[in-house]
Amino acid sequence: DGGITQSPKYLFRKEGQNVTLSCEQNLNHDAMYWYRQDPGQGLRLIYYSQIVNDFQKGDIAEGYSVSREKKESFPLTVTSAQKNPTAFYLCASSNLTSDYYNEQFFGPGTRLTVL
Amino acid sequence: DAKTTQPNSMESNEEEPVHLPCNHSTISGTDYIHWYRQLPSQGPEYVIHGLTSNVNNRMASLAIAEDRKSSTLILHRATLRDAAVYYCILRVAVAGGYQKVTFGTGTKLQVIP
Numbered sequence: 001d002g003g004i005t006q007s008p009k010y011l012f013r014k015e016g017q018n019v020t021l022s023c024e025q026n027l028n029h030d031a032m033y034w035y036r037q038d039p040g041q042g043l044r045l046i047y048y049s050q051i052v053n054d055f056q057k058g059d060i061a062e063g064y065s066v067s068r069e070k071k072e073s074f075p076l077t078v079t080s081a082q083k084n085p086t087a088f089y090l091c092a093s094s095n096l097t098s099d100y101y102n103e104q105f106f107g108p109g110t111r112l113t114v115l
Numbered sequence: 116d117a118k119t120t121q122p123n124s125m126e127s128n129e130e131e132p133v134h135l136p137c138n139h140s141t142i143s144g145t146d147y148i149h150w151y152r153q154l155p156s157q158g159p160e161y162v163i164h165g166l167t168s169n170v171n172n173r174m175a176s177l178a179i180a181e182d183r184k185s186s187t188l189i190l191h192r193a194t195l196r197d198a199a200v201y202y203c204i205l206r207v208a209v210a211g212g213y214q215k216v217t218f219g220t221g222t223k224l225q226v227i228p
Contacts, residue, residue, distance in 0.1 A: 004158075035218070042202065043159070043218035059217075090158050104151075104216065106158030 003027065004107035006091050011112045013085075021076045021110045023091030030096045032074035033104065036060060037088040046089075049074055050096060078112065085114045119203045124223040127193045135188040135222050137203030142183050147206040150177065150188050152199040153221070159202060162188065198226045 004025045013019045025032065031050050035043040045058030049068040063082025068074055074093075078085045088111050092104040120138040127133040139148065147166050151159040163170055163177045165186070170177040176189040190197055202221040 040220070042220045045216070088156075092158070103149075103161045103164070104159075106160065109156070109158050111156075 004091060004093055004105055006089075006107035006110050008110060009108065011110055013112070013114050015114055016080045018080060019078050019085075019112065021078070021089055021091075021112070023074045023076065023107060024072055025074075025091075025093040025105070025107075026072060027093055027105060028071070029093035029105070030071070031094045032068065033092045033094075034058075034064070034066065034074070034076045035090040035092065037090060037109075043090060046076065085112060087112060118217070119205060119219055121201070121203055121219060121222045123220065124225065126225045126227060127190075128227050129195060130192050133190040133193045133197070133224065135190075135201050135203075135224065136185065137187070138185045139203070139205055140184045142205060148177070148179060148183075148186050149204050149206055149216070150175070151202045151204065151218075152197075153202065154199045159218075162201070164206075193224075193226045195226050195228060198224055200224070 007022045033048040034046040036046055037043050044060050046060055046064050047055055047058050047066040049055035052068050052071050055066050055068050063079055065077045088109050090109045091107040094104045147164050149164040150162040152162050153159040163172055163175050165177045165179050167179060169179060178187045200221040200223050202218050204216050204218055206216060
């Protein structure tokens with residue numbers, strides 16, 4: 001089945017450690033995105049990528065890093081510089097079209113807890 | 116960025132229609148209106164989108180005001196599985212063709228059996 005996978009579903013880390021969240025898609029989508037969601041809040045864009053080897057900062061990129069070496073993969077690293085890393089992280093992908101319509105497909109999310 | 120305003124929460128009885136409102140008074144002519152919903156502890160899923168005309172699909176209907184400053188998502192018969200947070204968002208075109216999306220806090224829909 002086509003879709004987006006994120007692993008792991010739950011992740012615990014000690015404060016001061018870097019951690020990498022996985023996101024893989026087999027939808028052949030060009031664009032991929034990372035969002036952060038805090039309890040009772042909406043989604044905030046961390047990074048996005050429209051093409052392999054290129055990515056752009058979103059609204060809250062500080063303390064995060066990404067790479068896009070393959071079309072299917074867009075891992076997110078939460079660094080020790082991120083002040084408040086405990087959150088629900090969502091990865092999404094979409095096609096880029098010229099008619100301003102491109103539905104985003106979301107993964108199941110990774111809930112990161114920093115102790 | 117054009118923003119949307121939605122009520123924080125709404126209630127509906129099961130099997131009854133639900134009208135979820137969204138205001139987007141600063142919408143521009145090329146912004147599409149999209150609706151997503153998010154079930155607890157899951158990623159959001161696409162519901163429907165539109166530009167100017169009303170739209171129907173198997174999940175819902177979207178009614179767009181003539182001036183496009185507001186829209187309403189209509190669930191024709193609410194079920195318990197429709198209990199979720201519903202996000203109204205605008206697809207804003209920016210340089211390079213990437214369409215930035217901003218998710219607000221959405222409307223939490225509670226369906227009462």
